[in-house]
Amino acid sequence: MSASTQEINNLINQEYKQGFVTELETNTFLPGLDESVIHKLSKIKNEPEFMLEYRLKAFRHWQTMKSPEWAFVKFDPIDYQSISYYSAPKRKEDGPKSLDEIDPQVLEAYKKLGIPLDEQERLAGVAVDAVFDSVSVATTFKGKLKDAGVIFCPISEALRDHPELIKQYLGSVVPHTDNYFAALNAAVFTDGSFVYIPKGVRCPMELSTYFRINAANTGQFERTLIIADEGSHVSYLEGCTAPMRDENQLHAAVVELVAMKDAVIKYSTVQNWYPGDKNGLGGIYNFVTKRADCRGDNSKVSWTQVETGSAITWKYPSCVLTGDNSVGEFYSVALTNNYQQADTGTKMIHIGKNTRSTIVSKGISAGKAQNTYRGLVKVLKSAENARNYTQCDSLLVGDQCGAHTFPYIEVKQPSAQVEHEATTSKISEDQLFFCQQRGLSAEDAVSMIVNGFCKEVFKELPMEFAVEAQALLGLSLEGSVG
Amino acid sequence: MLSIKNLHVSVGDKPILKGINLEIKPGEIHAIMGPNGSGKSTLSHILSGKSGYTVTEGSATYQGKDLLEMPPEIRAREGVFLAFQYPVEIPGVSNVYLLKAALNSIRKHHGQSEVDAMDFLTLVKGKVRLLEMDEKFLYRAVNEGFSGGEKKRNEILQMAILEPKLCILDETDSGLDIDALKIVSEGVNSLRSSGRSFVMVTHYQRLLDYIKPDFVHVLAHGQIVKSGGAELALELEEKGYSWLEDAEASA
Numbered sequence: 001m002s003a004s005t006q007e008i009n010n011l012i013n014q015e016y017k018q019g020f021v022t023e024l025e026t027n028t029f030l031p032g033l034d035e036s037v038i039h040k041l042s043k044i045k046n047e048p049e050f051m052l053e054y055r056l057k058a059f060r061h062w063q064t065m066k067s068p069e070w071a072f073v074k075f076d077p078i079d080y081q082s083i084s085y086y087s088a089p090k091r092k093e094d095g096p097k098s099l100d101e102i103d104p105q106v107l108e109a110y111k112k113l114g115i116p117l118d119e120q121e122r123l124a125g126v127a128v129d130a131v132f133d134s135v136s137v138a139t140t141f142k143g144k145l146k147d148a149g150v151i152f153c154p155i156s157e158a159l160r161d162h163p164e165l166i167k168q169y170l171g172s173v174v175p176h177t178d179n180y181f182a183a184l185n186a187a188v189f190t191d192g193s194f195v196y197i198p199k200g201v202r203c204p205m206e207l208s209t210y211f212r213i214n215a216a217n218t219g220q221f222e223r224t225l226i227i228a229d230e231g232s233h234v235s236y237l238e239g240c241t242a243p244m245r246d247e248n249q250l251h252a253a254v255v256e257l258v259a260m261k262d263a264v265i266k267y268s269t270v271q272n273w274y275p276g277d278k279n280g281l282g283g284i285y286n287f288v289t290k291r292a293d294c295r296g297d298n299s300k301v302s303w304t305q306v307e308t309g310s311a312i313t314w315k316y317p318s319c320v321l322t323g324d325n326s327v328g329e330f331y332s333v334a335l336t337n338n339y340q341q342a343d344t345g346t347k348m349i350h351i352g353k354n355t356r357s358t359i360v361s362k363g364i365s366a367g368k369a370q371n372t373y374r375g376l377v378k379v380l381k382s383a384e385n386a387r388n389y390t391q392c393d394s395l396l397v398g399d400q401c402g403a404h405t406f407p408y409i410e411v412k413q414p415s416a417q418v419e420h421e422a423t424t425s426k427i428s429e430d431q432l433f434f435c436q437q438r439g440l441s442a443e444d445a446v447s448m449i450v451n452g453f454c455k456e457v458f459k460e461l462p463m464e465f466a467v468e469a470q471a472l473l474g475l476s477l478e479g480s481v482g
Numbered sequence: 483m484l485s486i487k488n489l490h491v492s493v494g495d496k497p498i499l500k501g502i503n504l505e506i507k508p509g510e511i512h513a514i515m516g517p518n519g520s521g522k523s524t525l526s527h528i529l530s531g532k533s534g535y536t537v538t539e540g541s542a543t544y545q546g547k548d549l550l551e552m553p554p555e556i557r558a559r560e561g562v563f564l565a566f567q568y569p570v571e572i573p574g575v576s577n578v579y580l581l582k583a584a585l586n587s588i589r590k591h592h593g594q595s596e597v598d599a600m601d602f603l604t605l606v607k608g609k610v611r612l613l614e615m616d617e618k619f620l621y622r623a624v625n626e627g628f629s630g631g632e633k634k635r636n637e638i639l640q641m642a643i644l645e646p647k648l649c650i651l652d653e654t655d656s657g658l659d660i661d662a663l664k665i666v667s668e669g670v671n672s673l674r675s676s677g678r679s680f681v682m683v684t685h686y687q688r689l690l691d692y693i694k695p696d697f698v699h700v701l702a703h704g705q706i707v708k709s710g711g712a713e714l715a716l717e718l719e720e721k722g723y724s725w726l727e728d729a730e731a732s733a
């Protein structure tokens with residue numbers, strides 16, 4: 001290996017900075033999963049009867065299913081009986097009424113992560129729901145949102161306060177039978193965010209959820225449901241971190257988005273779960289089902305993700321383009337290093353007329369990591385004049401990593417136009433030398449080159465997230481012009 | 483400014499430079515000519531710190547310091563600039579971003595603060611005008627989709643902004659059309675000063691009509707086989723290199 005490749009590797013091998021553990025008194029279930037655990041879970045969350053039934057139905061179905069094996073990832077079978085399905089910081093009976101009632105240790109943990117939950121300290125214009133292990137610990141700016149008619153609350157609260165919305169929409173995009181991890185999630189999900197934007201409302205601020213896994217031996221099964229009613233707009237951000245632990249931890253989330261007529265949802269993720277150590281020990285298994293239904297005509301959903309964490313990522317944020325003229329977008333940066341594995345991509349299902357989708361995927365692979373793009377573009381007979389544009393670019397750092405692209409295309413409608421472009425490149429020594437010859441250090445040069453490679457995706461991120469994403473890739477873009 | 487003594491350089495087992503001696507004083511312009519494959523780019527690369535070469539003998543001293551010991555970015559910050567024969571493309575990184583990052587890293591090295599955004603734009607736009615470029619180039623990705631001549635002009639733009647002390651131009655004239663050659667030469671001439679030296683690698687007398695060298699050296703088979711004044715270039719134009727190579731062979 002040449003000197004400069006070594007330098008690139010050192011740079012990408014930065015330490016995980018969110019790996020601390022918060023010592024807390026918790027309510028944690030003993031490991032194990034059977035129907036009694038689900039009863040207990042539903043009870044502790046004070047859920048309506050229909051939820052318990054939904055969970056049990058999902059659990060029974062899950063027991064008939066097998067863990068999927070088609071992804072380009074390798075891991076030992078997961079022992080679902082060794083996982084605890086509920087862990088929550090101890091708190092006063094009815095949940096915290098204000099920040100004063102939240103365990104100061106939890107507040108401190110979020111502060112360390114750069115997510116102060118105090119509204120005064122918060123970046124104005126972003127409302128945060130903080131999910132710590134199995135429960136939501138705080139949601140900020142609730143009052144201001146309420147004035148606009150927006151509902152933004154933990155999903156466990158929505159189950160109690162808005163059961164009619166839950167009944168109507170939960171599982172309507174990702175049914176409990178959809179796949180192995182979605183079925184498991186439907187059975188045991190603990191918390192997550194719920195968003196409802198009423199007709200014609202433009203959400204007055206960015207909404208954001210920050211997920212933190214803290215407890216050992218627990219799984220995090222979060223569930224997010226966002227409904228954008230006719231003509232509404234919302235931008236939602238999601239961030240995730242976890243402590244460094246030697247064992248793998250499971251994160252199996254389900255995110256459902258519903259966009260009605262003329263509605264727009266922008267969903268951005270910066271995923272930085274603990275990736276495991278240099279030798280591939282530990283790290284989060286991130287097995288996530290994310291899907292949007294562009295149910296109404298002229299609706300639009302845009303997924304933007306920056307995936308740098310997790311030992312294994314298995315996730316395909318998708319759009320079902322049901323409404324005529326609806327638009328689906330997927331912008332992704334996935335960086336894998338050491339022994340990380342990512343099998344990620346999207347599905348765009350064109351059903352309505354004149355539906356359009358855009359896919360831009362940037363995979364960066366370093367160390368011994370494997371990075372796979374897997375995407376499906378499906379155009380049904382009904383989708384006259386559907387259009388898709390797909391661009392998949394891979395950047396390799398060093399020669400021990402891999403990049404793979406599996407684009408599946410199924411077109412049943414002859415008027416459809418589907419375009420696919422793919423490139424694979426390496427950071428060349430010539431590029432590196434050129435930058436150094438202009439006075440940049442090797443680190444700054446790599447940052448700059450990787451950043452340039454990801455530019456088309458970063459420009460889709462909301463400002464604060466774009467900054468975090470660039471920092472995450474080891475980039476310092478101080479004083480950028482142009 | 484630069485003193486090269488008995489410099490031997492190999493790539494793998496293959497010797498390429500075989501005992502180069504060269505003295506460059508502040509303010510001087512040295513032209514290096516010679517047949518394809520004689521080692522001109524290798525010399526430019528070894529002076530600017532490209533990896534992949536082994537120095538087997540000899541030394542290069544720059545402003546009293548061992549040049550060959552310095553990492554490439556330190557050489558750049560200390561004022562060594564290479565205008566590449568084949569400039570690389572950096573997709574997604576705008577020219578103006580690269581320029582600012584480069585200028586700031588050099589300023590930082592000299593204990594100066596980061597350049598003020600307005601001052602920077604004034605500086606850059608002035609140089610863009612000097613080289614008669616379109617301002618749009620500033621916001622395009624570095625060299626991406628640039629024509630051969632545009633890439634070369636872009637190298638000189640970077641040089642004009644970074645104001646190095648030792649400017650090495652590797653075949654900057656190749657690929658430039660007649661008008662561009664004139665504009666770029668004028669740009670280079672405007673940078674001439676008593677404290678700044680130039681090493682210009684070229685195949686053509688035409689460049690030297692615009693930028694008059696103090697010395698002309700002929701590099702063949704990894705050695706400087708002849709040195710002279712500006713008139714040597716004219717002689718080469720007329721006679722080619724074979725008479726020198728023959729002389730070398732019989733020597």
Ligand SMILES: Nc1ncnc2c1ncn2[C@@H]1O[C@H](COP(=O)(O)OP(=O)(O)OP(=O)(O)O)[C@@H](O)[C@H]1O
Nearest residue numbers: 493496498516517518519520521522523524525534
């Ligand atoms: N990395 C390398 N591996 C093997 N041979 C090399 C390498 N780099 C340079 N050479 C050889 O060294 C010799 C000198 O190359 P160099 O590029 O310095 O020539 P040059 O004088 O710049 O030629 P030109 O006028 O064509 O630009 C050539 O024979 C070239 O093939």
Ligand SMILES: [Mg+2]
Nearest residue numbers: 522523524567
């Ligand atoms: Mg050359």
